[in-house]
Amino acid sequence: MKVLFNNLGKQWDVIKDDVKPRLELLFEQSNFIGGAPVGQFEENFAKYIGTKYAIGVSNGTDALKVALEALNVDSPCGVIIPANTFVATILAITYLCNLRADIQLIDCDNYFQIDTNLLEKCLKENRSKWKSCVIIPVHLFGHPADIKRIVELANEYDCKILEDSSQSHGALVDNKKVGSFGDISAFSLYPGKNLGAAGDAGVITTNNEELYQKCKSLRNYGSSKKYYYDFKGYNHRLDTIQAIVVDEKLKHLDNWNNMRIEVAKKLSDRMKDNDHVITPKLAPYAYKNVFHIYAILIKNRNELQKHLNDNGIQTVIHYPVPIQKTKPFNYLDHQDNPKTIRFADDMLSLPIHPFLEDEEIEFITTTINNFYK
Incomplete structure (x- = not known):
């Protein structure tokens, strides 16, 4: 017997009858970039997570990078992440050239999540050294981090929270979905994720309108109006074809x-x-x-x-x-x-x-x- 680690073909069997007509319409209309399905998915995903806003982007790493840049923190900045996480969490920090980040790796607890006792110890010892601080808890393997305690510590030590929810679409703490606790959250929609596209994709969630508008501009060259640029941005948009796929999968x-x-x-x-x-x-x-x-x-x-x-x-x-x-x-x-x-x-x-x-x-x-x- 051969047992697959994952079986994405079975997902396609479930959604293909709903996806195919939307793909046919996409190719007829040819709105491959910024098509209406992007906004539809963003609205549906924000509603699912329980936030006011969602911003589709090109992948999970770019979601982290854009979300972190949108926070507009001062340097030197303490950026605290779990030691036990995928490399994208730390790579996204290093991509921001103007951020002087003092990266702190915090060991995990027995549930593979960031240890909040060690997090508190780190903040006590280091917070005074930094002009700003961002905590990036990763809800690893589908299991939530101790986000309520992290929120308490962030409030006590004047820190921002960027949730890395890339592996935990739909995970709950007190019947509230991860990705709705922090200032902003990043999700990967890599094909193998619980909610995965047919290629690279990602999405950001937030309740903050200013962060929402900043992320929308950052993903599109720093532009909120075509050919007018407010700051340096990126080409990190979510393709319409991927929005269709994840929008249909979201229903399941x-x-x-x-x-x-x-x-x-x-x-x-x-x-x-x-x-x-x-x-x-x-x-x-x-x-x-x-x-x-x-x-x-x-x-x-x-x-x-x-x-x-x-x-x-x-x-x-x-x-x-x-x-x-x-x-x-x-x-x-x-x-x-x-x-x-x-x-x-x-x-x-x-x-x-x-x-x-x-x-x-x-x-x-x-x-x-x-x-x-």
Whole structure:
């Protein structure tokens, strides 16, 4: 049996009858850039997240970059991110040439999210050194960060919050969706995300009209009126064709997320008696994990991954090299993040998607359990 890590073809089977007529209309009208479907998706996504505004952009990294620039913070600026995250979070910071950023990497808690106790310690020790501060919590793997506590700390220490919600479309804290807590939020719509396009795409959410207008201009060369430019901007627009795809998928997102949760429950239940495997748990500060990633902690990770691969089960490591161990950012390696370093050696992501069959779940878990016998 071959078990795919993800199965995007199944999503297409669900949406294609609704997408095809919209694509035909798109090619008839040829409004490939800035077409009406972009605004329709933005309106629908803002309503879904629970914010006043949404701004479609070219990808998740650009969403982070545009959102951070829109905050217009003063230098030197302390920019605080999790040590345990995808490299795009830190790359977006470094792309802003005029920002003198003092980047702080904060270790994760037992739920793979930024540790708010360590965040508070960092702010106590460093906030007075900076003219401004931006906290970028990442809602990692589909699980919310402790965003309520982060908001409290941001208020106490006069910080802005840019939520990186790229992996957690639909995740909840107190029945409120992530991406609606901070000053602004960035989402990736990469194809493999819970809400994914048919290529690169991203979206920004905010309740602040000034940030909304700034982001709209930044994504379009710094222009709010064609051929008139208020500042240096970028070519970071969301293509109409991608807006159509994600707008149709958005209608199914809650259902697909609930299907992911059921798959995750079945995976965990079938490995609950295996003392060698630590399965994902929901933090007390979170309400809903939408399982973009189902990551387990095990010893002999590389051996298990090979064993699964030999049996036709696709797996991924998120992430094999921590940011501070990468070549571009090894100057940050003096920062102490032991859990992140350990998890990089022990973590393995199993197949997770809404359409994983019971037979496949049984095969995955039996193969893992038998490996440790």
